[in-house]
Amino acid sequence: MTLTQVMPPEDIQDNILLDVLTGPDPKGAKTAFARRDAALDPLLIAAAAASGPHVTRNHYHHDFFPGVMLPQAEGAWDWTRFTGEEASSKAERKHLAYVSRQAPRRQRLNTLEEGKENDRPREIDLLKSAENLPLPSKKRRPSLTCSSTTENKSRSTKAQHLPETSSSQVNDSAPQPLEVKCLARTRIPTPHGPVFLHLYHNNRDSKEHMAIVVDPAQLSESHDDQLLPSIRSSSLDSVWNENETEMERIIRGAYVGRLSSHSQHASKPQTMTSSESTWAESVPPPLIRIHSECFTGETIGSMRCDCGEQLDEAIRQISQPITLPPTPSCSRGQTLPGRGAVIYLRQEGRGIGLLSKIRAYNLQDMGHDTVTANLMLGHKADERGYEIAAAILRDLGLGDGPNPISNEVRVLTNNPDKVAALKKEGIPVTERMPMIPLSWQHRHAGSEDKIVGGKEQSPTSPLASQEVEKMVAAGLSGKAVYGEDLDKYLRTKVLRMGHMLPLWMEEAGAIY
Numbered sequence: 001m002t003l004t005q006v007m008p009p010e011d012i013q014d015n016i017l018l019d020v021l022t023g024p025d026p027k028g029a030k031t032a033f034a035r036r037d038a039a040l041d042p043l044l045i046a047a048a049a050a051s052g053p054h055v056t057r058n059h060y061h062h063d064f065f066p067g068v069m070l071p072q073a074e075g076a077w078d079w080t081r082f083t084g085e086e087a088s089s090k091a092e093r094k095h096l097a098y099v100s101r102q103a104p105r106r107q108r109l110n111t112l113e114e115g116k117e118n119d120r121p122r123e124i125d126l127l128k129s130a131e132n133l134p135l136p137s138k139k140r141r142p143s144l145t146c147s148s149t150t151e152n153k154s155r156s157t158k159a160q161h162l163p164e165t166s167s168s169q170v171n172d173s174a175p176q177p178l179e180v181k182c183l184a185r186t187r188i189p190t191p192h193g194p195v196f197l198h199l200y201h202n203n204r205d206s207k208e209h210m211a212i213v214v215d216p217a218q219l220s221e222s223h224d225d226q227l228l229p230s231i232r233s234s235s236l237d238s239v240w241n242e243n244e245t246e247m248e249r250i251i252r253g254a255y256v257g258r259l260s261s262h263s264q265h266a267s268k269p270q271t272m273t274s275s276e277s278t279w280a281e282s283v284p285p286p287l288i289r290i291h292s293e294c295f296t297g298e299t300i301g302s303m304r305c306d307c308g309e310q311l312d313e314a315i316r317q318i319s320q321p322i323t324l325p326p327t328p329s330c331s332r333g334q335t336l337p338g339r340g341a342v343i344y345l346r347q348e349g350r351g352i353g354l355l356s357k358i359r360a361y362n363l364q365d366m367g368h369d370t371v372t373a374n375l376m377l378g379h380k381a382d383e384r385g386y387e388i389a390a391a392i393l394r395d396l397g398l399g400d401g402p403n404p405i406s407n408e409v410r411v412l413t414n415n416p417d418k419v420a421a422l423k424k425e426g427i428p429v430t431e432r433m434p435m436i437p438l439s440w441q442h443r444h445a446g447s448e449d450k451i452v453g454g455k456e457q458s459p460t461s462p463l464a465s466q467e468v469e470k471m472v473a474a475g476l477s478g479k480a481v482y483g484e485d486l487d488k489y490l491r492t493k494v495l496r497m498g499h500m501l502p503l504w505m506e507e508a509g510a511i512y
């Protein structure tokens with residue numbers, strides 16, 4: 001049976017209209033339930049009528065009655081009119097109407113779209129320059145994948161510090177030149193002496209790469225102690241905007257000497273003096289290391305790799321004092337504090353990331369080596385790039401930057417790719433210093449001790465407890481790593497990745 005068979009069409013029309021306006025009202029339920037939804041919310045009407053047409057619920061912080069019982073509150077309902085106040089005093093009282101400090105949304109959006117940046121409050125500009133957030137890149141760019149092309153090289157040589165660029169300058173078609181900027185610097189005491197941690201932003205990826213600068217002479221406020229030009233970030237020392245105060249500069253790390261409650265001197269943008277250049281030529285070039293992030297090795301002390309040990313050892317080696325040869329003016333030679341830098345790149349797992357590295361470890365437990373495991377997961381054996389490292393070095397005055405304190409560097413590494421990449425990026429490397437794992441150094445030194453009954457112990461077997469005791473006795477710190485996993489890892493690096501590390505033992509037909 002259809003509806004028209006029981007009701008004339010004009011009645012159907014009326015009923016539908018009524019339902020739309022009032023909602024369904026089943027006849028049977030009328031006596032059983034009272035309707036709970038009012039057709040109009042009286043509170044909403046009262047609030048809107050009291051406050052004017054420009055006020056929305058959001059302006060009231062989601063509350064229609066702010067400051068109830070607190071008549072002074074901005075936007076509060078004037079509850080005092082119920083307290084029998086005199087009419088004359090009431091007329092004098094300031095009306096506490098809510099006035100929005102924000103322009104309507106449409107107007108605000110128009111302002112931004114039309115590029116009327118000047119209308120924005122000053123705080124936003126200050127924040128922008130202080131935080132220096134990288135410009136939004138609409139196109140996803142490859143992060144640090146190896147890309148040392150000629151184009152990259154020319155781009156990176158231009159890289160200095162991020163200029164004040166407006167979003168209108170973002171050009172999606174042409175890749176922007178690589179720019180790095182040191183946002184903050186602070187002193188960190190380490191077991192090897194004080195270092196300065198520098199945090200960098202760049203316009204290529206969203207990672208916070210770092211520079212660990214060893215240059216303790218900077219802590220002295222006496223110029224006599226600073227015979228060599230300081231390793232400082234020119235982007236950090238530059239003046240970021242005319243409104244920046246000395247205190248803002250100091251807080252972001254642009255200070256000289258040792259910061260304390262009684263010593264707070266903002267730095268000036270660096271300029272080289274000719275006398276400093278002369279000194280720089282008579283000392284060995286600063287020692288640097290390009291180190292890649294390794295959560296497992298550095299944070300939880302994994303002994304699958306030597307990354308934690310290498311980071312510690314690099315800071316130790318760079319901190320070693322430099323002895324200059326005797327000169328006619330100084331017959332005993334001069335000793336200077338060690339100086340250099342570790343550039344700490346956030347390229348976990350040789351650039352494949354922690355997730356893939358964890359999976360790769362499981363493949364390694366199944367018998368594959370570190371290279372094959374990467375390939376099985378669809379990665380390259382090494383996906384890292386060193387363009388950002390080179391730009392950071394230049395910013396620190398190491399290499400061929402605008403303000404070089406040293407045109408050359410010595411590099412701590414066994415990895416030939418790093419040396420080649422730095423040279424390609426225009427950083428002159430005068431010397432490569434090897435990083436021999438501490439446990440291998442110890443084995444070399446004590447290899448004869450390990451001949452038991454004329455038979456050599458297997459070097460890939462886990463170290464016996466006496467072995468560990470010997471390492472401790474040999475002065476290896478708790479940072480030294482050793483074990484079967486590490487030996488396999490290092491062996492693969494030598495045999496499959498061309499690392500320039502002397503295998504600690506070679507026998508006829510077998511290399512360990």
Ligand SMILES: Nc1nc2c(ncn2[C@@H]2O[C@H](COP(=O)(O)OP(=O)(O)OP(=O)(O)O)[C@@H](O)[C@H]2O)c(=O)[nH]1
Nearest residue numbers: 291292293294305347348349350357370413414415
């Ligand atoms: N994919 C993968 N990455 C690893 C493994 N073990 C360590 N890594 C990563 O390898 C990188 C170690 O790099 P570096 O410390 O710069 O050293 P390197 O390239 O081996 O060269 P050196 O300068 O000689 O030390 C870090 O990013 C580690 O996270 C592994 O088994 N698989």
